[in-house]
Amino acid sequence: MTTRTTRPGIASALAAAALFGISTPLAKLLVGGVAPVLLAGLLYLGAGACLLAWYGWRRMSQHAEVAAHGPFTRADFGNLVGAIAAGGMIGPVLLMEGLARTAAASASLLLNLEGALTALLAWLVFRENVERRIATGMALIVAGGALVSWKGGAIAFGSGSLLIAGACLAWAIDNNLTRGLSARDPVQIAGLKGLVAGLTNTVVALALGARFPHPTIAAAAGSVGALGYGLSLVLFMVALRHLGSARTGAYFSTAPFLGAGVSLLLLNEALAPLFWPAAALMALGVYLHLTESHSHLHQHERQTHTHRHTHDAHHHHEHDFPWDGAEPHTHNHTHVPLLHSHPHFPDIHHRHRHNKSADS
Numbered sequence: 001m002t003t004r005t006t007r008p009g010i011a012s013a014l015a016a017a018a019l020f021g022i023s024t025p026l027a028k029l030l031v032g033g034v035a036p037v038l039l040a041g042l043l044y045l046g047a048g049a050c051l052l053a054w055y056g057w058r059r060m061s062q063h064a065e066v067a068a069h070g071p072f073t074r075a076d077f078g079n080l081v082g083a084i085a086a087g088g089m090i091g092p093v094l095l096m097e098g099l100a101r102t103a104a105a106s107a108s109l110l111l112n113l114e115g116a117l118t119a120l121l122a123w124l125v126f127r128e129n130v131e132r133r134i135a136t137g138m139a140l141i142v143a144g145g146a147l148v149s150w151k152g153g154a155i156a157f158g159s160g161s162l163l164i165a166g167a168c169l170a171w172a173i174d175n176n177l178t179r180g181l182s183a184r185d186p187v188q189i190a191g192l193k194g195l196v197a198g199l200t201n202t203v204v205a206l207a208l209g210a211r212f213p214h215p216t217i218a219a220a221a222g223s224v225g226a227l228g229y230g231l232s233l234v235l236f237m238v239a240l241r242h243l244g245s246a247r248t249g250a251y252f253s254t255a256p257f258l259g260a261g262v263s264l265l266l267l268n269e270a271l272a273p274l275f276w277p278a279a280a281l282m283a284l285g286v287y288l289h290l291t292e293s294h295s296h297l298h299q300h301e302r303q304t305h306t307h308r309h310t311h312d313a314h315h316h317h318e319h320d321f322p323w324d325g326a327e328p329h330t331h332n333h334t335h336v337p338l339l340h341s342h343p344h345f346p347d348i349h350h351r352h353r354h355n356k357s358a359d360s
């Protein structure tokens with residue numbers, strides 16, 4: 001199901017996946033010469049520094065994008081702290097430690113668990129609607145992850161695989177918390193997350209005795225982080241605004257396939273025995289997610305917020321200021337209660353409850 005309103009989210013999710021997917025084998029190249037915790041810090045420092053510089057330039061130049069998002073509020077603070085801790089501190093450290101113990105191609109495929117765990121948490125904890133098709137796709141992705149670790153007639157989840165699975169869980173928590181911030185400026189949020197997480201992990205690593213790498217290696221890590229973690233997170237937040245956590249996680253699940261391909265070309269690694277069957281299972285799971293269609297009669301409750309919008313079916317409101325008719329535009333506005341039916345994803349206007357008769 002692709003509509004005019006979901007296309008920006010789909011494109012953003014796929015672009016975020018591409019950037020993150022490529023960053024995994026590149027981080028594998030760096031992890032041998034840099035302590036894993038320090039590397040995680042440098043990756044996020046690169047992301048935070050570049051994004052906050054970008055955000056500062058936009059504010060100084062009074063760029064329209066700065067005014068296109070709702071203001072950061074006190075209620076957002078808990079989501080931001082949790083996202084920084086889970087996704088900016090814990091997740092990267094676990095991934096770097098896991099990469100040190102696992103082939104990059106297999107690690108890239110194991111990262112597909114992030115999308116499945118994101119959907120599972122969205123469904124069980126955050127009450128986002130997840131239908132049978134999404135659940136089936138999620139199960140196939142998990143099965144593919146299990147096949148990657150199949151050795152000698154049994155599933156051999158070594159320490160590297162378990163660490164990467166832990167990183168996926170941390171990022172799944174981060175993704176669902178970040179959904180609550182998706183109407184905010186993604187450059188500001190991702191920049192703050194990168195700077196705080198990067199500084200924390202870097203200071204901790206140095207305090208534990210890690211040696212700071214050569215400036216060339218540090219710059220390379222910062223560059224990988226700016227694209228694979230910084231810009232990727234900005235695009236991921238844009239996708240969350242349009243698609244919700246579970247669906248964005250599904251599109252983002254394409255990242256490991258690209259990462260695995262780059263690993264094979266760049267690092268010339270040997271394939272795990274069941275690499276291709278695992279990839280096929282995961283590809284089928286992602287396909288089920290990407291071809292989902294969801295439409296039913298639903299009720300919009302009264303809601304007041306600020307974001308860029310056009311006067312479509314969900315935005316029928318008067319203006320208390322002179323308006324020249326230009327669209328899209330940004331201002332604080334109130335949605336009146338509305339009952340209607342159309343195809344939709346759980347974007348910022350469709351986070352409603354479901355019952356069995358509502359799913360199709």
